Amino acid sequence: MSGKLHIGINDVLKAKSRIRQFVHATPVFTSSTFDQRYGRRFYFKAENLQKTGSFKARGALNAVTALLESNRSIPGVVTHSSGNHGQALAWAAQIRGLKCAVVAPNTSPTVKLDAIRGYGADVVICEPTPISRQETCDRVANDKGYHFVPPYDDLDVIAGQGTIAVEFLEQIPQLDAILVPTSGGGMVAGIAVAAKSIKPDIRVFIVEPNGKDVERSLVAGERLWPNPPRVLDTIADGIRLQQLGHVTWPIIQEVVDKQVFTVNNEQIIDGMKFAFERMKLVVEAASGAGVAAAMSERMHNMDASICHVGVILCGGNTDIEHLPWYT
Numbered sequence: 233m234s235g236k237l238h239i240g241i242n243d244v245l246k247a248k249s250r251i252r253q254f255v256h257a258t259p260v261f262t263s264s265t266f267d268q269r270y271g272r273r274f275y276f277k278a279e280n281l282q283k284t285g286s287f288k289a290r291g292a293l294n295a296v297t298a299l300l301e302s303n304r305s306i307p308g309v310v311t312h313s314s315g316n317h318g319q320a321l322a323w324a325a326q327i328r329g330l331k332c333a334v335v336a337p338n339t340s341p342t343v344k345l346d347a348i349r350g351y352g353a354d355v356v357i358c359e360p361t362p363i364s365r366q367e368t369c370d371r372v373a374n375d376k377g378y379h380f381v382p383p384y385d386d387l388d389v390i391a392g393q394g395t396i397a398v399e400f401l402e403q404i405p406q407l408d409a410i411l412v413p414t415s416g417g418g419m420v421a422g423i424a425v426a427a428k429s430i431k432p433d434i435r436v437f438i439v440e441p442n443g444k445d446v447e448r449s450l451v452a453g454e455r456l457w458p459n460p461p462r463v464l465d466t467i468a469d470g471i472r473l474q475q476l477g478h479v480t481w482p483i484i485q486e487v488v489d490k491q492v493f494t495v496n497n498e499q500i501i502d503g504m505k506f507a508f509e510r511m512k513l514v515v516e517a518a519s520g521a522g523v524a525a526a527m528s529e530r531m532h533n534m535d536a537s538i539c540h541v542g543v544i545l546c547g548g549n550t551d552i553e554h555l556p557w558y559t
């Protein structure tokens with residue numbers, strides 16, 4: 233890894249060649265109803281149909297493969313996540329023949345823990361606090377000699393997520409902008425590095441839930457969010473973290489647009505419902521946030537030169553017994 237941004241297009245292309253045999257080139261959906269209603273052409277990249285049900289498979293598999301390339305004797309990998317990264321790492325480790333442990337809080341839904349175990353990983357339960365998660369993870373890493381693979385603050389994970397943009401621009405070269413639901417920022421960092429390198433004028437926007445308030449930090453050029461990390465009160469459990477990462481922040485500051493799309497629960501539900509009803513796609517709330525951004529006032533007021541807008545439908549791992557409009 234080299235250069236000012238620490239990752240470049242070559243890292244993303246390398247990631248693409250490492251993972252292409254195992255991940256789906258996900259389809260792009262369009263809706264003439266949506267386009268007519270919102271006055272631009274929108275393209276929905278269906279990472280909800282990706283292996284393990286989210287884009288996270290890309291970054292996890294690239295990171296595991298890169299690790300093995302640098303050290304063949306690693307016995308296994310570990311992470312902390314009850315969500316999409318946990319499933320993705322378990323899947324990636326299984327493909328590469330590595331052991332895997334996923335540390336998850338004792339509040340995690342059984343259905344998610346079963347999915348992680350289904351990919352052959354061990355689940356290690358901890359208390360539902362950031363400190364307990366990290367301590368448990370460190371203990372497993374020390375006891376078993378496993379390598380920690382973070383959910384976003386890792387250059388190989390970021391490069392893997394960047395493969396979404398390479399693929400998307402191959403499918404829809406005319407894209408003028410891409411909307412990216414964001415938590416720690418691995419996906420938006422990877423997408424922005426790759427997209428801007430292929431098409432320097434493209435705009436890459438963060439989509440966030442209410443309360444994250446990233447725009448203030450981007451405009452000020454410094455992290456204005458509180459410490460320690462806070463979890464936001466949003467139905468979009470995939471993008472609940474308030475803080476961008478230490479590795480992702482400098483990349484994002486350099487290549488991601490300073491205008492941010494902020495959406496609330498009601499808008500997220502409208503976005504999910506549109507995907508269900510009109511595109512027949514099962515998406516989780518984080519994807520609904522992307523659709524909601526496309527429907528928003530801020531998008532309505534965007535420059536008319538932005539004609540072709542990509543939206544990342546980042547995941548589809550939703551609990552159908554607890555759809556947010558029934559709770």
Ligand SMILES: Cc1ncc(COP(=O)(O)O)c(C=O)c1O
Nearest residue numbers: 316415416417418419470546547
């Ligand atoms: C479905 C979904 N979308 C978006 C994100 C945000 O990814 P990042 O942390 O790389 O910003 C996540 C992260 O877990 C996710 O699970």
